[in-house]
Amino acid sequence: MTASVTSTERLQRLLALVPYVVSRKSVGLAETAAAFGVTERELVDDLNLLWCVELRAPDPYCPIDLSYEGGEIVVSQAESMARPLRLAVDEASALLVALRMLAEVPGEKDRPALSRLIAKLEAAAGEAASASAQVAVQVDIPDAGAEAYAAQIRAAVTAGRRLHLRYYVPARDEATERDVDPMRLHIVEGRPYLEGWCLRAEAMRLFRLDRVLSLEVLDVPSAPPEQAEPVDVDQGLFRPSPDDVPVVLELTVAGRWVAEYYSCESVSDLEDGRLRVVLRTPNTGLVRRLALRLGEDGRVISPSSLVAEVREAATAALANYVV
């Protein structure tokens, strides 16, 4: 157990441990330790503590009797502790909010199981479930196309089939063709992504579903290589690399949203509510597009090559409007 475990946290574990064993009649030490995320030694400490509990009045007695001989835990007397404590408001809310979010995931095939489970948990949590109604999660499903792609992706993952994608790359304004061995459908920051081994890049890639132009399930088995490591989306979608180009932008009040939408290396306030931000990008094409979109609300300060590129693009674009 880690040093940060408090007395009440350990109490929570002890209160769950007794019913965990009782509901299973008998259960192995190793399995139980794994389920509770503790070492076997820590588990044995817990069991000894439970066994030692005594009440002294009116007559002394030990309410809990258990043994773990031969590595099998058996609780022969549990008094009134045979059932776990009710779900707390935070606990019920965490699960219910997550389940309702899952029901929103495009292409979700488990919706009947989800609604049955939600109803059961609401009933079991009772009053503790009510606060969860004050939390809502809405997943961005760009269009009916994305919903259909999500269903196809999940079917392909289950069936172990390769996919063919036409995928839009905004940095180059290019539609690319690629074969992908699908691994998972992710929902990150409210948006669906396909994670898979891209045969063209020979690497794991995340594909935004709203940039998939078309998708086809191939009659070819999916065969991601052994070294295909899952993308750790919990580390954030933005992976800085030493090769990334630092770009300095100045934003007006109306352009401040950039600091919220893009992962910035630094953000500093200027006068009049303006901001100076530093972005790192593997592809300055993306920032060029951003600068054109921003118009007077954002200005590239450096690198100078990008400043020139943006001006050139704007000049050439304006020339198209001169009749």
Added chain:
Amino acid sequence: MSKRKTERLLGLVVCLLSTRRYLSADQIRAAVPGYPEQDDLFKRMFERDKEDLRELGVPLETGLNHPFDDDPGYRIRQQAYELPELRLEADEAAVLGLAARVWRRAELAGAAAGALLKLRAAGIDTASLDGTDEHPSAQGIEPRLGTPEPAFGPLWEAVRDRRPVTFSYRGAGRSEPQRRELEPWGVVNRYGRWYVAGRDRGRDATRVFRLSRIAGPVKFCGPAGSVTVPDGTDVRELVSDRDSVPAPERTAVLRVRTGAGADLRRHAVSVRDDTEPGWDLVTTRFTDVGWFADSAAEFGPDVVVLDPPDLREAVIRRLKGVLA
């Protein structure tokens, strides 16, 4: 962590669970080992223990056995304590494991893990499905809900406990943050971003705030239970109403360089060859001029708006703004 305290709290729970009558503080001191002899020390420790148990969600009841009793006693009703019987089908247990992963490394991760532990303790087997870093979910899906905004924790507490809060907020298009006092009704994650909705006391009106625009700490400014959420409030509706101004759909005609603008073409009504070689004529639908002009300007010299004139002007304005 103190082992003695854990033992004492555990003894207290078992003691109060196994009584039907309310037990006085003195009876509890006699029954549960570990309390000090001195009255004032005992009192203080007992108060803290009760607080700890209530925080864990243990339903500690206070009451009198007889109307003439002087001091209140304590007990835990078995029925109020126990998680009710819960049986899950295999497919339900499978999605439960998935749900517990949603909050991973976010604000309610600990709560989700705690809930899962209790459900396992109730005999539900999710062990093979809760997944770890080494064994991502076998179901081909990994949904995540992040809470990078530091305001999430206190606002969730405020919503849960119905407490008013105050914070400083930098509204869209405003340069200086303003002090706000809010009766929060709910928090909503819309497309990956957290919002809080409620009654803005200063403006006496319903308002929605984006958590990432809250500057500095969120502070409680009233007791728990002092906020009333009006009947029929749908916080999700409140947040989505913000940007769903129903605008009529309009038609745009664009010249798009051959091979460019795949993203625009995807939503096009029609694409045909332009009279000038190297260009296509793309007809598409849009609702918001500002937003669509931004998107068209992104393509620089590869997209030219021909019609309608207000959209064309808006794009020209963007491009001139770049050069200004």
